[in-house]
Amino acid sequence: MTEVGTGYPDRVKPSGRPTIKDVAKAAGVSPTTVSHALNGKGVVRRETVQNIERIAAEIGYRPSAIARGLQNSRLGLLALVIRPFHSLDTFLPEGVDYFLRIAGSASLTAMEHGYSMMLVDDPTRPGVPLSALAADAYIVTEPFEDDPVLTMLTEQRIPFVTVGADPARRGEFLEIDEGAEQQASLMISHLAEVGARRIALVAGTDRNDWNLGSIRTLEAWAAERGQEPLVFAMPEAEGEQAGETIVEHFFDGDPVERPDAIFCLTGRHAAGVTAAAIRRGIRVPEDLLVAAGSGAMQNRTSSPTVTTLDLHPEETARRAVEIAVRLAEGRDLELPLTVPSATLDIRESTTRG
Amino acid sequence: MTEVGTGYPDRVKPSGRPTIKDVAKAAGVSPTTVSHALNGKGVVRRETVQNIERIAAEIGYRPSAIARGLQNSRLGLLALVIRPFHSLDTFLPEGVDYFLRIAGSASLTAMEHGYSMMLVDDPTRPGVPLSALAADAYIVTEPFEDDPVLTMLTEQRIPFVTVGADPARRGEFLEIDEGAEQQASLMISHLAEVGARRIALVAGTDRNDWNLGSIRTLEAWAAERGQEPLVFAMPEAEGEQAGETIVEHFFDGDPVERPDAIFCLTGRHAAGVTAAAIRRGIRVPEDLLVAAGSGAMQNRTSSPTVTTLDLHPEETARRAVEIAVRLAEGRDLELPLTVPSATLDIRESTTRG
DNA sequence: CTGAAAGCGCTTACAG
DNA sequence: CTGAAAGCGCTTACAG
Known part of the structure; x- marks a missing residue:
């Protein structure tokens, strides 16, 4: 037993996890056999398998995900x-x-x-x-x-x-x-159905399909009606704070340009818009419809509750x-x-x- | 060049990521030197380092986290x-x-x-x-x-x-x-300060310190006052649905045992309790104080809004x-x-x- | 049925 | 300043 190695016949080495060698040594077999036994590969005698399994459990052996990952370069x-x-x-x-x-x-x-x-x-x-x-x-x-x-x-x-x-x-x-366009259409149709003629879209500022596709959809909808599209971009992170700014933007300008519906892509913007509108005496939904593209929790509990898309x-x-x-x-x-x-x-x- | 290997002098092998060997081969040095150069270890000539860095970048080499992890058994x-x-x-x-x-x-x-x-x-x-x-x-x-x-x-x-x-x-x-006890005390003291004499606790059912410690704290508080503690356990997952059951439990029994404050550990339970109480004509906060141990979003937007602990x-x-x-x-x-x-x-x- | 050998992609003494 | 060798903990042909 002058072999180099752990040198701990029945025990694992004092620090670090037990390895396949520790199991092999304790079971008196080769690492290969341990590997075969534990993975059900190759052909190993029943008793040997059981012995190895017992010993592995005893010393708390678990194969290293890292070492295994090195073979197939897959870590799970x-x-x-x-x-x-x-x-x-x-x-x-x-x-x-x-x-x-x-x-x-x-x-x-x-x-x-x-x-x-x-x-x-x-x-x-x-x-x-x-x-x-x-x-x-x-x-x-x-x-x-x-x-x-x-x-x-x-x-x-x-x-x-x-x-x-x-x-x-x-x-x-x-x-x-x-597809963002499909999703935006769903909401825009709903708003139109309940009476909206002039729908404003509040998108986020990230250049992703959700924002860009929704904007395209609203623009197309406006174009069909010979309208200038009402689109406003607002950083997602502004959250409900953005409500005041958004409402100001749409309601402090030329009256003919005022929307009768605001469709905010993010739920937090919609929550902010609803609150800000009400503070100004704009009634929701009587004077202004509000909806959100992606539901946030507060849309279900605010007063009024806010219509949203559920993206599942x-x-x-x-x-x-x-x-x-x-x-x-x-x-x-x-x-x-x-x-x-x-x-x-x-x-x-x-x-x- | 009959050497076994990738066989792609200036290119990486057709499938899989380039390895340190690919870089070494392309740079005309050994893998050791590549390793040294890229990790700033050992002593490598400036030019060699730069050459290796350039080539590594060219062929898009990235060291494998798995292989590296095998040394120190650390993956990051x-x-x-x-x-x-x-x-x-x-x-x-x-x-x-x-x-x-x-x-x-x-x-x-x-x-x-x-x-x-x-x-x-x-x-x-x-x-x-x-x-x-x-x-x-x-x-x-x-x-x-x-x-x-x-x-x-x-x-x-x-x-x-x-x-x-x-x-x-x-x-x-x-x-x-x-410490859950400290946190529970904070809320219980607040409730007592605003007039609660009989505080009920609604805990979750997991046997963790948050539930158990809070229960202990409420029990101690009740004991000091010679009261039987009012404690009710309700699975966390029940969410707001649980409100009805909780209110029933505390208000359908003996009138002397009715709480004047309900402290729910989870925010969703508190939201449910508030709603259920109001449906029964129990006014919050006039007849019943409600608070939550861990804020859920709806506690900030419900009507009335619900007092919570912020656990940061x-x-x-x-x-x-x-x-x-x-x-x-x-x-x-x-x-x-x-x-x-x-x-x-x-x-x-x-x-x- | 079992094991010695090579190898996965790196790093790290160590020798030149 | 550079490289050959050994090794990290496994698996996988392959030989016995």
Whole structure:
């Protein structure tokens, strides 16, 4: 026994986790056999397998994900890149629901498929941890126009799926998305149905498909009616604070240009607009219809409650993860790249009489 | 050039990412030198370094986090274990804010320190991905009594810090926490100050310190006054639905036992209680004070708005990550294990006159 | 049925 | 200043 090694016959070495060698030594077999036994590969005698399993359990052996990952360069790790992370100011209690719901659902779905889920902000920033690039596949939500993250993942040949399209490269990548235009149309039709003639759109400032597509849709709608489109862009992070500015913008100008409906893409803007309008004596929904493109919690509890789109983020995240898992495993997709359609949650702010 | 290898002099091999060998070959040096040059270790001539850097950039080389992790068994990965993940029903729009705010803040703080952050549900469940155990250090929020996760991490010698104590093993592990008792006292004192004589506590059903410590505190408070404590446990996931049941429980019984204040640990329960009380003609705050231990969004927008504790989850997460990073790097803690104190957000539900 | 050897992509003494 | 060798903890042909 002059062998170099742990030198601890029946015990693991004093520091660090037990390795496959420790198990092999304790069981009096080779590492190869341990590997075979524990993974059900090759042919190993029943008794040997059972003995090895017992000993492995005894000494608390767990294979290292890292070492195993080195073989197939797969860690069993997925990454969710929430592009508008910083724009969101996520950490205020008013934080936009949508992405948090995505993150929660994605994490759980990943676990169900035997993957862990990493939350990544921007893997192209200088100084990102190497681990931020170590996932087997990526999900990128709401990519920006010509998004460098997508470019980089492509260059590195790391598989990914996008939730929402890169507005400048639609169709170039694997994307799941209902399409912002479709979603915006749903709300605009609803507003028109309940009487709106002059709909203003309040978008965010990120150059993603959600903002750009919605703006295009509103512009088209206005053009059909020979109107100048009423569009206002406001940073997402402003939250409810933005309400005052938005209302001022639309109501302090020329009276003929005043909207009779304001469609805010983010729920927090809509909440702010409703409050600001009421403070000015503008009644909602009597004088002004208000709606939001993505529900925030306060839209359900404010007075009046505010009509929103439900984008079904949990379901979308679930699909995205299923796709990412297939990409990670190099399997065929065989999946329709469909996503649940947005639905309307009609509330007081667009219900007259 | 009959050498075995990539065989692509100036190019990387057709599939897979370029490795250090590809760079070495293209630069006409050894892998060792590439490693030295790119990591600033050893002594390499300036020109050689620059040449290697240029070539590495050209072929898009990035070191593999996995291979590097194998040396020091560190991936640059932290894990956040949100224990009550399932109890929370996180994915409804009413989802408890607290943990989502923790997750967001933790992810960002991790990135700032050069780490990625993984969201893990329960790493002790059979069939969890290996990667769920591959983090360099863990943060476990609100562990249960005798929490198996803590036991397992200890056995595996994986460093971790706890947010909130394991109620059965207080002080045995590294924990940061203001202490549920202190937090509950803050709210109970406030309620007493504004006139409550008979305070009921609605706790959750998870056996964590937050629930157990709060119950103890209320019991002590009642005992001091020679009262039977009014305590009711309700699954966290019931959310606002629970309001009706809770109000029934306290108001359909013996009149002398009716509370004049209800302190719900979760914001959603408080929202439900407020609504249910009002439906019964019980006025809030005139007849009944209502407060929540952890703010949910709807408490700020409901009518009446509901008084809550602000636990400052972002700041807490930040501290937890800083500690986890030090643990991961085997550095001295040198940090006070303090955490921001809870503060009161006093709102209409406890403001009389 | 079992094990020695090579290799995954790096890093780190160590020798030249 | 540079590189050959060993090793991190596994798996996977392959030989016995």
